[in-house]
Amino acid sequence: MDERAALALIDETLPAAGDDAAVVGSLVVTTDMLHESTDFPAGTTRYTAGWRAVGASLSDVAAMGARATAAVAVYGAPAFDPEELSAFLRGARDVCADAGAEYVGGDLDGHDEFTVATTALGETEAPVLRSGATPGETVCVTGTLGRSGAAVRLFPNAPERANDLFRFSPRVAAGLAVAPRAGAMMDSSDGLARSLHQLAEASDCGFRVEYDALPVDGSVRDLADDPDDERDLALYFGEDFELVFTTDDPEAAREASPTPVSEIGTVTEGGEGVRLDGEALPDRGFTHN
Amino acid sequence: MDERAALALIDETLPAAGDDAAVVGSLVVTTDMLHESTDFPAGTTRYTAGWRAVGASLSDVAAMGARATAAVAVYGAPAFDPEELSAFLRGARDVCADAGAEYVGGDLDGHDEFTVATTALGETEAPVLRSGATPGETVCVTGTLGRSGAAVRLFPNAPERANDLFRFSPRVAAGLAVAPRAGAMMDSSDGLARSLHQLAEASDCGFRVEYDALPVDGSVRDLADDPDDERDLALYFGEDFELVFTTDDPEAAREASPTPVSEIGTVTEGGEGVRLDGEALPDRGFTHN
Numbered sequence: 001m002d003e004r005a006a007l008a009l010i011d012e013t014l015p016a017a018g019d020d021a022a023v024v025g026s027l028v029v030t031t032d033m034l035h036e037s038t039d040f041p042a043g044t045t046r047y048t049a050g051w052r053a054v055g056a057s058l059s060d061v062a063a064m065g066a067r068a069t070a071a072v073a074v075y076g077a078p079a080f081d082p083e084e085l086s087a088f089l090r091g092a093r094d095v096c097a098d099a100g101a102e103y104v105g106g107d108l109d110g111h112d113e114f115t116v117a118t119t120a121l122g123e124t125e126a127p128v129l130r131s132g133a134t135p136g137e138t139v140c141v142t143g144t145l146g147r148s149g150a151a152v153r154l155f156p157n158a159p160e161r162a163n164d165l166f167r168f169s170p171r172v173a174a175g176l177a178v179a180p181r182a183g184a185m186m187d188s189s190d191g192l193a194r195s196l197h198q199l200a201e202a203s204d205c206g207f208r209v210e211y212d213a214l215p216v217d218g219s220v221r222d223l224a225d226d227p228d229d230e231r232d233l234a235l236y237f238g239e240d241f242e243l244v245f246t247t248d249d250p251e252a253a254r255e256a257s258p259t260p261v262s263e264i265g266t267v268t269e270g271g272e273g274v275r276l277d278g279e280a281l282p283d284r285g286f287t288h289n
Numbered sequence: 290m291d292e293r294a295a296l297a298l299i300d301e302t303l304p305a306a307g308d309d310a311a312v313v314g315s316l317v318v319t320t321d322m323l324h325e326s327t328d329f330p331a332g333t334t335r336y337t338a339g340w341r342a343v344g345a346s347l348s349d350v351a352a353m354g355a356r357a358t359a360a361v362a363v364y365g366a367p368a369f370d371p372e373e374l375s376a377f378l379r380g381a382r383d384v385c386a387d388a389g390a391e392y393v394g395g396d397l398d399g400h401d402e403f404t405v406a407t408t409a410l411g412e413t414e415a416p417v418l419r420s421g422a423t424p425g426e427t428v429c430v431t432g433t434l435g436r437s438g439a440a441v442r443l444f445p446n447a448p449e450r451a452n453d454l455f456r457f458s459p460r461v462a463a464g465l466a467v468a469p470r471a472g473a474m475m476d477s478s479d480g481l482a483r484s485l486h487q488l489a490e491a492s493d494c495g496f497r498v499e500y501d502a503l504p505v506d507g508s509v510r511d512l513a514d515d516p517d518d519e520r521d522l523a524l525y526f527g528e529d530f531e532l533v534f535t536t537d538d539p540e541a542a543r544e545a546s547p548t549p550v551s552e553i554g555t556v557t558e559g560g561e562g563v564r565l566d567g568e569a570l571p572d573r574g575f576t577h578n
Contacts, residue, residue: 001369014392024393029393086298093303115365
């Protein structure tokens with residue numbers, strides 16, 4: 001069973017699961033596990049790892065349109081080097097401060113592979129689900145796409161710049177700002193293409209998106225080998241943790257959001273599928289292995 | 290740096306950390322990571338693993354004297370076998386039901402070693418900390434000691450009985466019942482000896498405990514090679530997830546608790562250390578490696 005089938009099994013078993021975060025009353029809670037071989041390329045500092053691991057969970061809170069309140073993490077490593085651990089904690093605290101949340105601690109685990117498990121909490125009276133998109137709405141994305149893919153390319157030769165690119169701002173403030181106007185929302189952690197397919201499935205809708213409207217990150221244009229490679233990084237690589245949302249008032253959403261919002265297409269009927277420049281957009285992306 | 294020194298570093302960095310769970314307003318939150326090589330002996334079913342991993346976090350909520358509300362988990366494994374995953378989810382849900390909490394989902398991670406990260410949430414207006422013990426109070430423990438150590442011995446030859454012993458009831462109801470009368474409280478996850486030392490350090494007190502007063506589990510008496518081995522399992526093995534607490538009214542605590550409560554000794558002044566039958570009790574126990 002692949003990861004997607006396994007996630008479907010969890011969703012069937014647990015009605016509260018299946019969105020970016022679980023909803024418990026007015027609380028949202030989300031948890032992730034990241035580890036060295038798949039999530040932290042050689043050269044990733046522990047500061048960046050702490051930032052990014054906790055940031056990934058804060059991004060899920062943002063995707064619910066919720067206020068981020070607190071986060072915890074477990075730091076699993078073969079040894080506990082004080083400088084590495086301090087750097088990790090600093091990264092975790094700084095990303096929480098960036099998102100308006102408090103980093104309240106966690107635990108340690110002696111573990112062969114560097115592994116981090118994070119949990120973030122948030123609050124909202126009106127969570128924005130993946131299932132609320134309606135045909136006719138505009139589909140938007142915050143920030144830029146492909147930055148993390150570009151960072152992974154940069155690690156071997158320019159690790160400092162790669163670390164900078166790899167630390168993203170969880171879009172909590174943007175999520176709160178657009179939530180009252182959003183039909184459906186999720187984050188782009190598995191790439192834009194997969195996010196659109198997941199929204200389409202949850203909302204029983206289709207999407208029509210234009211490539212030229214996508215906010216491809218400048219670093220991607222610099223680093224891509226050719227136009228096909230650029231499209232791969234922008235559409236499929238993922239791990240950018242931007243928000244993808246639908247709205248019937250994109251102008252108001254754009255004005256309310258502290259992060260740039262790009263209109264990339266429209267919501268269509270369920271039977272029409274996910275189309276990019278008129279062609280079917282493959283449902284592939286970053287599957288965590 | 291060993292795990293205890295690293296935990297001390299975390300506590301210095303994060304004022305909200307350092308107890309069984311972090312306190313955020315009236316919310317308590319706690320997270321753990323367990324993995325195959327150290328936490329799940331060969332023969333542990335995925336049902337037991339789900340129960341036990343989520344139960345460990347619920348036990349930390351119980352140790353704060355809080356009501357358990359919800360839990361999430363990340364299931365990290367080399368492959369996602371539907372039967373194993375379903376069994377894990379069933380165990381996670383059943384231990385939550387046992388503790389009055391809701392299991393609300395989580396995530397998956399492809400991971401070389403079977404690894405589970407769990408987070409539990411609770412609510413209380415008056416968390417019971419490790420730092421509230423006062424000389425003259427009675428020190429008590431819920432349930433029995435040594436059951437998990439006995440289970441580990443049983444796995445090679447009697448895996449079914451071992452799995453049964455290995456699934457513990459998080460003492461949430463007992464924690465709620467004794468909280469109004471408790472000075473300090475924590476769970477016995479690292480063993481009774483280490484718990485007493487941790488309470489002594491946090492409360493700046495000592496303890497005088499009698500071995501004959503300890504509620505050693507019947508399975509330990511059956512399985513121990515000799516009296517020394519029995520003491521090892523009861524005092525140091527840990528992982529029993531019982532509550533260790535101090536109170537000035539042990540009779541009321543015993544009457545209020547749905548789980549048996551044993552009076553095992555008294556709180557003394559800080560200079561007196563932790564003593565068992567008049568001898569210094571070594572500060573050793575289960576350190577997760």
